[in-house]
Amino acid sequence: MDTTTLMLSLLFGTIGMGFLMYGKNAGRVIPISVGLCLMVCPYFISNVAFMLTVCIPLMAAPFVIRGA
Secondary structure, rough: HHHHHHHHHHHHHHHHHHHHHHHHHHHHHHHHHHHHHHHHHHHHHOHHHHHHHHHHHHHHHHHHHHOO
């Protein structure tokens, strides 16, 4: 595990925690599930490009789904 992967894992985990806390307080299922996915995904993905490909659309999902 290199420094870039570690820092991206920390970043996405922190953003996931924010989504989880927001979803819990607001009572919304989509931010809760996105938060959990963002916290768990970096444990299983070690490639930086693939991690970015998975986590960035996950972060955008609540805004896209809410806007639809």
